[in-house]
Amino acid sequence: MGEQRYFQQGEIVGVLPAGALDRVLDYKAPEGGCRLGAFVEVPLGPRKIVGVVWKEGAGTWDPAKVRSIKRVLEATPMQPNMRSFLTRAAEYTLTPMSAMLRLATRAPGLGDTPAMRKIYRLGANVPDRLTPTRERVLQVLKDYPSLSFSLKEVADMAGVTPSVVKGLAKMGAVVEADAPRDTAYPKLDPSYAGKTLSPDQDAGARQLRSAVAAGRYGTTLLKGVTGSGKTEVYLEAVAECLAQGRQALVLLPEIALTSEFLTRVEARFGARPAEWHSGVTMAERRRAWKMVGEGGAQLVVGARSALFLPFQNLGLIVVDEEHDTSYKQEDGVLYNARDMAVLRASISAAHVVLATATPSLESWVNAEQGKYAKLELKSRFGPAVMPQMRAVDMRDQDLPSDRWISPALADAVRSRIEKSEQSLLFINRRGYAPITLCRACGHQIGCDDCDARMVEHRFLKRLVCHQCGETKPMPAVCPSCEAEDKLAPVGPGVERLTEEAEALFEGARVVTLSSDHFGSARAMKEQIESIAAGDADVIIGTQLVAKGHNFPKLTLVGVIDADLGLQGSDLRAAERTFQLMRQVAGRAGRAEVAGTALLQTYQPDHPVIRSILSGDEDGFWAAEAAEREAAGVPPYGRMAGIILSSENVQEVFDLGAAMARNDGPLRQVGATVYGPAPAPIARIRGRHRVRMLVKADKSVPLQAALSRWTAQFKIPNSVRLAIDIDPQSFF
Ligand SMILES: Nc1ncnc2c1ncn2[C@@H]1O[C@H](COP(=O)(O)OP(=O)(O)OP(=O)(O)O)[C@@H](O)[C@H]1O
Numbered sequence: 001m002g003e004q005r006y007f008q009q010g011e012i013v014g015v016l017p018a019g020a021l022d023r024v025l026d027y028k029a030p031e032g033g034c035r036l037g038a039f040v041e042v043p044l045g046p047r048k049i050v051g052v053v054w055k056e057g058a059g060t061w062d063p064a065k066v067r068s069i070k071r072v073l074e075a076t077p078m079q080p081n082m083r084s085f086l087t088r089a090a091e092y093t094l095t096p097m098s099a100m101l102r103l104a105t106r107a108p109g110l111g112d113t114p115a116m117r118k119i120y121r122l123g124a125n126v127p128d129r130l131t132p133t134r135e136r137v138l139q140v141l142k143d144y145p146s147l148s149f150s151l152k153e154v155a156d157m158a159g160v161t162p163s164v165v166k167g168l169a170k171m172g173a174v175v176e177a178d179a180p181r182d183t184a185y186p187k188l189d190p191s192y193a194g195k196t197l198s199p200d201q202d203a204g205a206r207q208l209r210s211a212v213a214a215g216r217y218g219t220t221l222l223k224g225v226t227g228s229g230k231t232e233v234y235l236e237a238v239a240e241c242l243a244q245g246r247q248a249l250v251l252l253p254e255i256a257l258t259s260e261f262l263t264r265v266e267a268r269f270g271a272r273p274a275e276w277h278s279g280v281t282m283a284e285r286r287r288a289w290k291m292v293g294e295g296g297a298q299l300v301v302g303a304r305s306a307l308f309l310p311f312q313n314l315g316l317i318v319v320d321e322e323h324d325t326s327y328k329q330e331d332g333v334l335y336n337a338r339d340m341a342v343l344r345a346s347i348s349a350a351h352v353v354l355a356t357a358t359p360s361l362e363s364w365v366n367a368e369q370g371k372y373a374k375l376e377l378k379s380r381f382g383p384a385v386m387p388q389m390r391a392v393d394m395r396d397q398d399l400p401s402d403r404w405i406s407p408a409l410a411d412a413v414r415s416r417i418e419k420s421e422q423s424l425l426f427i428n429r430r431g432y433a434p435i436t437l438c439r440a441c442g443h444q445i446g447c448d449d450c451d452a453r454m455v456e457h458r459f460l461k462r463l464v465c466h467q468c469g470e471t472k473p474m475p476a477v478c479p480s481c482e483a484e485d486k487l488a489p490v491g492p493g494v495e496r497l498t499e500e501a502e503a504l505f506e507g508a509r510v511v512t513l514s515s516d517h518f519g520s521a522r523a524m525k526e527q528i529e530s531i532a533a534g535d536a537d538v539i540i541g542t543q544l545v546a547k548g549h550n551f552p553k554l555t556l557v558g559v560i561d562a563d564l565g566l567q568g569s570d571l572r573a574a575e576r577t578f579q580l581m582r583q584v585a586g587r588a589g590r591a592e593v594a595g596t597a598l599l600q601t602y603q604p605d606h607p608v609i610r611s612i613l614s615g616d617e618d619g620f621w622a623a624e625a626a627e628r629e630a631a632g633v634p635p636y637g638r639m640a641g642i643i644l645s646s647e648n649v650q651e652v653f654d655l656g657a658a659m660a661r662n663d664g665p666l667r668q669v670g671a672t673v674y675g676p677a678p679a680p681i682a683r684i685r686g687r688h689r690v691r692m693l694v695k696a697d698k699s700v701p702l703q704a705a706l707s708r709w710t711a712q713f714k715i716p717n718s719v720r721l722a723i724d725i726d727p728q729s730f731f
């Protein structure tokens with residue numbers, strides 16, 4: 001990376017402010033000058049905000065009136081390829097540049113002066129009296145001359161109280177010094193301890209290694225059945241990247257998966273990488289951000305926002321479980337991390353590995369068309385075989401309306417308990433019951449601010465709105481007719497299923513895995529580890545368990561409601577159900593004993609259920625692709641969701657109608673706008689919501705047309721307009 005252009009003090013530069021005005025503004029370079037790309041603090045009105053020196057100044061202002069940059073922040077200047085990434089990501093997602101830059105400056109304490117900490121080293125003086133505790137301290141410092149210890153660390157290692165160390169410092173036998181708080185991550189060694197790979201895995205690893213070694217942009221779809229060892233294979237791509245001296249990023253869809261992954265990285269490379277997600281401390285996040293920028297972090301494991309870290313020399317991005325819907329950010333800046341990973345890699349000459357057992361249709365089509373290279377692992381690693389999948393036809397099962405575990409499934413669970421094997425019962429619904437109904441008047445308890453029912457959570461002892469997060473206690477009487485003792489739960493959630501399982505399988509250890517049940521990432525990690533160690537007989541879980549976990553004793557998976565995802569009008573309903581069912585089933589039989597998956601369904605002949613059971617994946621994708629192509633929807637056509645919201649219902653409908661009428665810029669490129677219509681969830685947090693859908697051919701330059709279209713309207717401050725390119729959800 002070459003040094004970027006330098007501006008002398010007083011030269012006019014253009015600064016893009018983060019998260020404020022969406023414009024590059026002129027400032028004077030401060031005392032000492034600044035480089036292009038520098039992170040700076042500038043005055044904006046009465047405020048001070050962080051920005052980046054984006055380009056030369058426009059010079060259109062009276063130089064006497066141009067204000068000066070306050071100061072240059074301690075951070076490596078942003079590189080040109082990061083600036084083009086942000087620019088292109090903003091163009092693609094129709095996001096204001098300043099909001100985009102905000103994603104790239106989300107380092108806690110970025111504006112603070114570099115934090116220092118006290119470290120302790122061996123001093124020149126000899127203490128007047130050498131007590132055993134003092135001797136131990138000096139010995140520790142002698143043993144590790146290259147480490148910088150904090151007070152607590154030396155004291156702990158020597159097994160003394162901090163005052164002993166302080167005492168030695170007073171005598172000059174120990175030196176107290178200031179050192180920067182953020183330090184580089186320990187070196188990862190690419191040749192530390194590779195596993196012996198199976199022939200299939202080895203061939204895959206070679207293909208990925210040479211793709212990374214090529215040093216050019218490319219994307220590989222790594223499709224491997226659950227338990228085939230995709231992680232082991234892509235870690236070889238990481239090894240190659242590190243050996244090339246470039247940085248690597250691994251994105252995981254779920255924080256709960258990081259801890260197991262970090263352990264595997266440590267086993268492979270001898271040290272732990274940097275971590276970036278909402279579960280790490282502020283101090284650690286600041287360290288990660290700084291070190292990624294300075295090259296002191298070779299590998300980052302993180303959530304989607306890690307894509308906006310200031311990598312200096314990015315050679316590889318792995319998107320694990322690439323089909324996962326959580327890669328789509330549904331709040332604020334609407335972007336899909338999988339697509340943005342491809343964009344960032346193409347700008348940085350990096351390789352992308354999309355790893356999954358059940359690809360998204362988009363990626364499957366890209367691989368079929370040759371845009372992505374394809375790599376397949378068709379069998380499980382070692383003696384493990386793929387689970388058998390069978391339907392339980394619920395029409396034949398004798399079950400009262402407030403029970404959900406069929407006799408057939410219950411028998412299967414019992415036989416596993418007898419053999420000390422584990423069973424997993426999967427239900428994709430948090431809480432106790434989705435509906436609370438008054439049996440006197442039929443009223444269903446809803447959220448005050450949203451057009452949504454409140455979900456009873458017994459564990460939290462509250463009713464919770466899954467749209468806005470609002471909670472309230474269960475009322476004593478019906479809020480509508482005031483009848484007493486008439487409120488009843490309707491339908492199952494994970495907590496209610498636990499209750500049923502505890503009653504059915506007396507004496508068995510039943511454990512619930514749902515995100516609501518853990519106060520911290522650590523608590524969840526411990527629960528997952530204890531299950532893996534065999535401390536549970538029956539696991540009741542939501543979505544959380546479907547992803548990536550390894551429970552060696554698990555041999556049975558029961559899906560309580562396989563039909564759940566097939567309802568609704570989402571164009572991806574079939575795809576999602578297929579992915580989810582195959583993923584959940586993939587938790588079974590990952591070690592020696594073969595696994596079975598039982599799907600409870602009322603529609604065993606539904607084409608999607610049939611293809612899930614038959615395991616004819618390519619057949620499923622091909623049929624799904626043909627249907628989408630015929631309908632001209634993604635990935636064969638382009639779509640954008642337009643969501644207008646306001647507290648005033650008339651205002652959103654009026655604006656929506658005006659937008660639909662004045663669709664000239666869209667029609668010009670052959671795009672069509674549908675709507676406006678009330679959104680399926682017509683009110684969230686007190687705001688009324690109206691949706692429109694824009695459809696176009698794949699070749700249409702949709703973003704430009706959308707910009708011209710929306711620019712025609714004056715959007716009142718009370719209305720929020722969100723444009724969702726390639727929408728994944730339609731609520
Ligand atoms: N070559 C190997 N040597 C030793 N163990 C291996 C090897 N390959 C895979 N394994 C083990 O097999 C298990 C499954 O591997 P891994 O988690 O990588 O599979 P996966 O394809 O990512 O599965 P999923 O899609 O279900 O997440 C792990 O416990 C892993 O350590």
Ligand SMILES: [Zn+2]
Pocket residue numbers: 447448449450452465466467468469470685
């Ligand atoms: Zn609500």
